[in-house]
Amino acid sequence: MPHILRSDAQDNxxxxxEAARQLFSERGTRITMREVARHAGVGPATLYRRFPTKQVLVDAAFADEMRSCQSIVDDGCADPDPWRGFCSVIEGISVLNSRNQGFVDAFMSANPQIDTVAVHRASLLRMLAKLADRAKATGELRHDFVIDDLVLVLLAGRGLSSTPPTDREAAARRFAALAIDAFRQCSATRRLPRSPGLISFAVRGSFTDRQPSR
Structure with missing residues (x-):
């Protein structure tokens, strides 16, 4: 009986x-806790027992996205072939963002300066900068690549969320392949224009549209 109760609690x-991720993605964080409970098919008491406030619920849902992103970067950095690892990160994050960008946008719009997100991003960008240096040393990654260029790809990839859901993953993989070719060092590579310097924006702000000051 205790095992059955634990299983039911985990299922709830x-x-x-899952309901929170879907609703946040579709309508933003303005949804109510009762709407989440109704969509999940549980009673309000069950919801509040697990998540006493909406912020706790939002944080828990977004934690899954951060873990997925961390896993992609960890696997890429662990690859003994740094160029192959770098390419796997570009593709993995592009696909992840195409599936979940609606939720990420909703969360970041409501919490543009949340410390845990800034720490998470700063850590990943440091790891990716080291991976990029290793890939440059092999001669595969263009020598004038800077980590800002990866931020540009992530910003551009936000548009994938507007494609039909059935086509989104295929579009993300093709987008990643195009980006990877742009990052590859070859004899025809032209020198890039000056970087706009997006690292501080990526860490302190968000990959969502900036809201005007009021």
Whole structure:
């Protein structure tokens, strides 16, 4: 009986998180906790027992996205072939963002300066900068690449969320392949224009549209 109760509790938690991700993606964080409970098929008491406030729920749902992103970067950095690892990160994050960008936008719009997100991004960008240096040393990654260029790709990839859901992953993989070719060092590579310097924006702000000051 205790095992059955634990299983039911975990199932309820998973359903709540899935419902929250879907609703946040579609309508932003303005949805109510009761709407999440109704969409998940659980009672309000069950929802509040697991997630006493909406912010706790939002944080829990976004934590899954951060773990997925961290796993992609960890696997890429662990690849003994740094260029192959770099390419896998570009493709993996592009696909991840195409599936979840609506939720990420909703979360970041409501919490543009949240510390945990800034720390997460700063850590990943440091790891990717080291991976890029290793890939440059092999002669595969263009010598004038800077980590800002990866931020540009992530910003551009936001547009994939507007494609039909059935085509989104295929579009993300093709987009990643085009970006990877642009990053590859070859005899025809032209020198890039000056970088706009997006690292501080990526870490302190968000990859969503900036809101005007009021």
């Amino acid at each position: 938690r998973d359903r709540v998180l």
